[in-house]
Amino acid sequence: xxxxxxxxxxxxxxxxxxxxxxxxxxxxxxxxxxxxxxxxxxxxxxxxxxxxxxxxxxxxxxxxxxxxxxxxxxxxxxxxxxxxxxxxxxxxxxxxxxxxxxxxxxxxxxxxxxxxxxxxxxxxxxxxxxxxxxxxxxxxxxxxxx
Numbered sequence: 780x781x782x783x784x785x786x787x788x789x790x791x792x793x794x795x796x797x798x799x800x801x802x803x804x805x806x807x808x809x810x811x812x813x814x815x816x817x818x819x820x821x822x823x824x825x826x827x828x829x830x831x832x833x834x835x836x837x838x839x840x841x842x843x844x845x846x847x848x849x850x851x852x853x854x855x856x857x858x859x860x861x862x863x864x865x866x867x868x869x870x871x872x873x874x875x876x877x878x879x880x881x882x883x884x885x886x887x888x889x890x891x892x893x894x895x896x897x898x899x900x901x902x903x904x905x906x907x908x909x910x911x912x913x914x915x916x917x918x919x920x921x922x923x924x925x
Contacts, residue, residue: 860907
């Protein structure tokens, strides 16, 4: 997948933009929805904050335990598996679905695109992204239980 994108300069620039912009986009989405939950659905605020936080810390722990280096084309400064971007985008999109129901489906699509972008720009292997999404899905089940 990475090689296909890299051979097409326009696609490379597009996926780089998506990968970089999605981080900011999910940060903004998460913050705006958190403010909405705080003011209008207070009973949901604590789970809305704690469950994504748990995903973040579990992801960091798994990364350290697995210790998988990033693909050859990316900087070797951090580990690759599971993808923190995929896990974070996944759990945030699930949290948005929990608050807004079907309207959160757009966030799920954006999380999927975010994960693909991480593979297409060469900073993750496909399994890294899949494991990040799986981690988000497993913790996302907690939203059903609360």
